[in-house]
Amino acid sequence: MKVDEVPQDLKYFQNTVMRDVTYAVDENGNYTSVLSDGWSVKNDALELTMDNIYEGCEEIRQRVLAGETSLLEYYAAKNIMDIDLLSDYTGISKRNIRKHFDPKVFAQLDQKTLEKYADVLRITVEELTTMPE
Numbered sequence: 001m002k003v004d005e006v007p008q009d010l011k012y013f014q015n016t017v018m019r020d021v022t023y024a025v026d027e028n029g030n031y032t033s034v035l036s037d038g039w040s041v042k043n044d045a046l047e048l049t050m051d052n053i054y055e056g057c058e059e060i061r062q063r064v065l066a067g068e069t070s071l072l073e074y075y076a077a078k079n080i081m082d083i084d085l086l087s088d089y090t091g092i093s094k095r096n097i098r099k100h101f102d103p104k105v106f107a108q109l110d111q112k113t114l115e116k117y118a119d120v121l122r123i124t125v126e127e128l129t130t131m132p133e
Contacts, residue, residue, distance in 0.1 A: 070106035089120040
């Protein structure tokens, strides 16, 4: 692909500072990095992936409403975090995180633990403990 052929399909990167780096051939035949504002094929793949994530979050949300899991599992999934990653970011053991997915255990968590989770999930403690609509 030549430098002037690098896709600039604004969809996900519009009005953001984030852009993709793509490598293309310049006028001298050398590879060079070029900033791209997106590519429709990549945008379609991202959209499909995000749809799957949102479906999974909705399933977890229904389990929260049924009292089968805690809001912690919902917000972790919404942030595309599994137990391993959540453990790495919070310093809380995977075993304890699994326990915290139990709504009864989650309801008993102290403020410091809730704040740790909320900080990592980039939400407030109030959001972490409140069911989203």
